[in-house]
Amino acid sequence: MTRPVYLDNHATTPLDPRVLDAMLPYFKEKFGNPHSSSHSFGDEAADAVEKARAQVADLIGAEAREIIFTSGATESNNISIQGAARFHKGKKNHIVTVVTEHKCVLESVRHMEDEGFDVTRLAVEKDGLIDPRRFAEALTEQTVLATVMSVHNEIGVIQPLAEIGRMCREKGVYLQSDCAQAVGKIPLDVNEMNIDLMSISGHKVYGPKGIGALYLRRRPRTRVHPLFHGGGQERGMRSGTVPAPLVVGLGEACAVAAEDMAADHARVGKLRDRLLDGVRAGIPDVILNGDAECRVAGNLNLSFPGVDGNAMMAALRPHICVSSGSACTSTSVEPSYSLVALGLDKDLAHGSFRVGVGRFTTDAEIDTAIGVIVDQITALGGGKGVRTAAE
Numbered sequence: 097m098t099r100p101v102y103l104d105n106h107a108t109t110p111l112d113p114r115v116l117d118a119m120l121p122y123f124k125e126k127f128g129n130p131h132s133s134s135h136s137f138g139d140e141a142a143d144a145v146e147k148a149r150a151q152v153a154d155l156i157g158a159e160a161r162e163i164i165f166t167s168g169a170t171e172s173n174n175i176s177i178q179g180a181a182r183f184h185k186g187k188k189n190h191i192v193t194v195v196t197e198h199k200c201v202l203e204s205v206r207h208m209e210d211e212g213f214d215v216t217r218l219a220v221e222k223d224g225l226i227d228p229r230r231f232a233e234a235l236t237e238q239t240v241l242a243t244v245m246s247v248h249n250e251i252g253v254i255q256p257l258a259e260i261g262r263m264c265r266e267k268g269v270y271l272q273s274d275c276a277q278a279v280g281k282i283p284l285d286v287n288e289m290n291i292d293l294m295s296i297s298g299h300k301v302y303g304p305k306g307i308g309a310l311y312l313r314r315r316p317r318t319r320v321h322p323l324f325h326g327g328g329q330e331r332g333m334r335s336g337t338v339p340a341p342l343v344v345g346l347g348e349a350c351a352v353a354a355e356d357m358a359a360d361h362a363r364v365g366k367l368r369d370r371l372l373d374g375v376r377a378g379i380p381d382v383i384l385n386g387d388a389e390c391r392v393a394g395n396l397n398l399s400f401p402g403v404d405g406n407a408m409m410a411a412l413r414p415h416i417c418v419s420s421g422s423a424c425t426s427t428s429v430e431p432s433y434s435l436v437a438l439g440l441d442k443d444l445a446h447g448s449f450r451v452g453v454g455r456f457t458t459d460a461e462i463d464t465a466i467g468v469i470v471d472q473i474t475a476l477g478g479g480k481g482v483r484t485a486a487e
């Protein structure tokens with residue numbers, strides 16, 4: 097059976113072969129525990145971990161000692177938000193976030209709210225971007241932390257982090273950013289952007305699953321409480337044995353991204369535009385969700401007026417891998433809260449899906465996807481002038 101075309105690179109990316117090659121020795125002959133400093137096996141693994149730490153840091157303009165390895169961006173977000181809030185509890189009690197943040201951010205913030213923190217949840221404009229003026233107005237003398245995603249996981253829009261960071265620094269507020277979808281895709285510099293805490297995910301940047309990183313600023317020092325305790329590894333912020341093979345993979349993935357980012361951006365952007373142009377030619381009333389220009393190269397989030405979301409995903413599933421904008425359970429289907437926040441009605445939000453073009457997507461796969469989308473959506477009643485984007 098022919099496998100469907102994979103266009104869900106925001107959910108996860110395939111492991112780059114160069115990353116796998118770098119990892120393999122640390123699963124086999126170089127299997128030492130990086131914390132075993134009494135023999136050469138441990139030293140070998142420790143050296144590899146420190147090399148990877150520098151590779152991650154180089155990609156975001158940080159110092160190697162500011163990088164803490166975690167299990168992924170979800171853990172990094174939890175450490176950042178809960179750790180910073182708890183450290184300053186009793187001194188500052190206000191957190192600013194955005195209604196379209198990832199669930200792990202919103203849930204962490206809600207948990208802090210249950211512990212007595214005040215929370216401001218900012219709305220976004222119809223293009224998915226924050227109004228910087230509203231953000232500035234939300235900051236108070238009691239604000240300890242603002243958490244703003246760099247690249248949105250569903251609609252791919254890029255928030256103005258440099259401007260947001262400047263405002264936070266002026267007010268003495270920590271800026272935390274979930275950069276799982278941004279690292280390796282767009283240039284990031286923690287100093288130019290005044291980011292104090294950044295969350296990174298390995299499997300979003302063609303690295304392995306189960307590994308991520310937290311950037312924790314040293315100057316001016318960002319203070320957080322760890323979520324759990326143990327042997328004091330990773331500066332006491334993330335106790336437990338560091339998984340050397342996975343860390344090596346994350347480091348190599350970041351090194352590859354640093355080298356290939358410009359070329360990847362140009363190539364992936366062309367493929368993304370080719371797909372959008374092809375779909376628009378066949379279905380003129382398709383709606384692109386999120387700002388058309390200020391978005392990451394590989395992202396499309398498309399709505400099809402008059403098309404049932406469940407039927408749409410069922411029709412596409414055998415042919416292409418895309419992500420529904422719906423959060424599905426066994427008993428209910430709800431439209432994406434991020435799309436609803438843009439002002440889409442529930443039916444239109446439900447009739448939407450996300451496309452993630454990636455490093456290994458081919459021209460032929462894009463052409464196949466265009467044909468599948470146009471044929472299947474048309475068969476379901478799309479493209480018949482039910483509603484236009486202008487409406």
